Amino acid sequence: MSKTKPLLLYGILVTISVILFVCVYANQVMVKGCLWWECAPARSFDVTDLGLTSDLFPDNAKYQPIEISYSDNSIPIIKSGVQIVKWDHGNVRYSVSIYPIFKNPPMLIIV
Secondary structure: OOOHHHHHHHHHHHHHHHHHHHHHHHHHHHHHOOOOOOOOOOOOOOHHHHOOOHHHOOOOOEEOOOEEEOOOOOOOOOEEEEEEEEEOOEEEEEEEEEOOOOOOOOOOOOO
């Protein structure tokens, strides 16, 4: 067996592997619009499922379950909720929002 045969087989194997990888990569980008580590799976929860529990706060806290809130549509939000908990010397405002998938997400500044 000459040296060119193993080298030729190796070259063919590498070429086929590269072509296969490029096809899988192109299919992922064109069909799903994202790469493997960027694609978020479908979520099976709702905003109201993500509320904080009352045992995280002092006993005298006025605790409200999370409520659906509505935005001014300046930022596209699928659904959002707000939960407010107050007690003697403090309060908490807990916000949860579900955003659509963005190729170039808007910059959010939360104050």
